Amino acid sequence: MTPRPSLGLRARLLFAFALLCVVTAAAVAGWSYTQARTAILQRTQDAAVEAMRSRLQGLYPLRNPAPGPAELEDIARVVADQYSSAVAVYREAHSPVRRAPGHWRPGGGAPYLQPGMIPEELRRKVAGGGMAWQRVVWQGEPILVIGTPLLIVEGDRPVRVSGIEVYVARDLSPEQHSIDELAVSAWLIGGAALMFAVVLASLATQGVLRPVRELGRAARLLGEGEMRTRVAVRGSDELAEVAHTFNNTAAELERHVAQLREMEADARRFVADVSHELRTPLAALAAVADVLDEEAARLPEPAGRAARLVSQETLNLTGLVNDLIEISRFDSGVAALALNDVDVAELVRATLRTRGWSERVHTELASAVTARLDPRRVDVILANLVGNALRHGEPPVSVRLDADPRWIAVEVRDHGPGLEEAVLPHVFDRFYKASAARARSEGSGLGLAIARENARLHQGDLTVTNAPDGGAVFTLRLPRRAPDSEGGPE
Template sequence: MSTVSTSSGSPATGAPVPPVAAPQPSAEPGPGRRPRTTRLRRRLRRARRRALVTSVRLGRRALHLWRSSLQLRVGAITMLVAGLLVVVVSLVLFRQISDQLLGAKRQAAVDQALRGVQYAQSEVSGIATGDAASIRTTLTRTVAGLQSRGGSAGDFDVVMVYRSGDDERSAVSRSEVYPALPGDLHAEVADGAQAYRYALVPDAAGEEVPTLLVGAPVPTDARSGESVQVYFAFPLDQEQESLEGIRSTVVVTCAVLTLFVAGIGVLVTRLVVDPVRRAAGGAQRLAEGHLEERLVVRGEDDLARLASSFNAMADSLQKQITQLEALSQLQQRFTSDVSHELRTPLTTVQMAADVLHEARADFDPAVARSAELLCEELDRFEVLLSDLLEISRYDAGAAVLDAEPQELRGLVDRVVGGMTALAARHACELVVSAPGAPVVAEVDGRRVERVLRNLVGNAIEHGTGQPVEITLAANRTAAAITVRDHGVGLSTADAQHVFDRFWRADPSRVRTVGGSGLGLSISLEDARLHGGWLQVWGMPGAGAQFRLTLPLEGGADLISSPLPLRPVNLRLPGSES
């Protein structure tokens, strides 16, 4: 048979062809491919992140539900307390049952062992100590006799041991028992005492069974150094089955009792919580302006009295609020009507006063001075009337905000320019601090200028000639302007009333700037109309500082202010400079 060989040359020319190497797997990943382990790590990180976010959300929901539901809290606490109480009682009860069951078994086993020792003593009293066959026969016969006697403790196995020095012979009713005897039990019985132990002894199938082992020495006429011991092994499988059944019954009973008590707690809580929830809902609707809201009264118990009290309170509130609304409307109408009615005669009187004021040079000095005083007081009356009209518009909810982007540094400069003459009369310097970048906010320029004029005018009047510091600052969401004076200052009680209408810190003090006593009240309303804050800090002898905070965008909510309300470089009265 011929062997066909394969040539490496070309079939056509016979020229040798270079061998083609088999493609080897690339050790480095190709471009655009990621190692599988890297993708797996990223997936694991995303999965852990999602699991963390989910667990946080669930925890927040559970916490919110726990805080918002009284019924859930009562049910959970009742279940926890009832469960702990039932578990403790069940453990104590199960322990007592177990102790009594095992105690009765142990007492019966000990009594049976004592009778067995007496029988064994009669059987081995004449044992031939030197004859191994006789010893083995005697021990086997005795074990068989003990096994056939039975007793009240139930089934048992017997082990008899004969010791003579280091020599030991044994006879057993079942071979698995003797190796399972504890060493401390051997030692205690060897010392001449009766003892018992609980141990795991293999049964005929090799499974370990809880067993009560009772051992005792057998008195004999043997020589010194020789002894006979007998051991009884009482399986506790029946007792174990009984305890398992009792344990299962106790567990089921505990669970049912706990759920039953928790159900009672939830039911009782619901009977109380539902009327409270209805009362809370009614109170919320009442607070929202539904003055006709009332609760349904059922029965004559405490909850019915709560509903009756709530309805009585709602009736009283509705009556008082209706009266207050009527009084407020009457007061607003009176203020508005008086202000409008006074406008025409005031204009006429002011025109006449202007004529007298221009001709005062032709009058006697006393009459000329009276004309000047008349003109000044009419100007103050004009300011008061304008402020009253403005307050009436706020009270009627008719104030309208005409907001547009404004550069706040320009507003501050205009206010400072208008107050320069007043500051000069009081020998007061106006100091302006502002950032280099423009601060633009959507505000009503007329109202913001009015607020700043009121604040700067008050600072000049109460600054006792000290410099008045005006500071402008801004952050990403808000702009703030502070007006700081170093005059008499304000106490904590004064700061709480400084925005009240017609309020003065010192009623006996004569105003030098003039005003209606409504300037700060109108300023506060102007700030609120912008969605901003107007706040004050003061300390007696250390001056005061007002802070106006406005959102940069109209309608935005304020979170913080770019400037602190309390001055940073504060020098307390009496401190050294």
């Protein structure tokens, strides 16, 4: 399952800073806007109510407790000012019928107060004898509607309602304009704060991510083998502590790797030196072994059997020493290719014919397949693959050659039980044997490792798998023109 792409650390930090700024700016601006809006409207409302009370005091005493339309209009005119309009209505006690209201609108920007503008809830409060006000929106304009009854106060008698109700409509457009400007200012300040936060976040993330990027680059170089890689330690914060720890770890790793490389080099020199030193006595032993092998048939038992055993073990030891010398050449980097244009099919036949395997191995070889290869090294590869198939597999053993314009592929297959799944990854390991009980005379455990090294020296490869119908399948892929290798003499 392909993992979903995620934002980088820089993007996440920028997003977190921006989100924090937006939330903070929105909270502060929203709170400030709400408080300012409430303060503006409350101040306007209080001023309008107080102005209405002041004007109502000029009406007392009323000339007529049961005023007609003209008198109601006079009341409305007294209460209204240049920013508001008023309406006065009269309703006799115990009568639901109202007389025609008296309107007054001085002109200018004052809204024309109509009965439909007065909320029913406000009417009920005023009818109950209390002063009340309410903000409404009429035809898209904000209006403050204030209503109050005119009361009758007579000495010690209880205060009673006169039946006259006065309503004033105050235009709130100037205040709404101020509130709108305040909202725009809040948005502008929030936007400026957001930009400022993004700039600060960029600077902060740059300061934080620079040492992180340096650590990442240093870790990558260290992983690629640059053991001397270090990072600069700046300051004394947590990142500086991480850089200091990285440098200590890198130094310790460099020391261990140097020790391991030195030990590996010593081991390779030891193997190479011992292998070369053994060649001389082995040559003498081989000569003696040849004589013993010739005389073994005429010697009495068990001397004959001992002579044949010495001869065979001498041959095995000679093969092991030769394999060790070959492996040491690969390890030291001196192995080189001696390239020639060869007929690959003929090379396969020669390998089988030289070792007497022609009758035991079935071949399917494409004709006219030429390649520029090292025939000796390819012969070693094929001999190892076919020899293993004959020794450890079951017949029939087959060799098949295919080719395309760039590559050749040689497939060696047997029809035995195949290799266990746990064995497949280790087939080409040095000194690895699939069965621990296998006799030591069956091989040194270096043949397949040398075969793969030879394939890679050609810049090809050697792989193994199990066939679906049984048997191991080794596949050798080589370029048709192997590059010239640079190495010392063999």
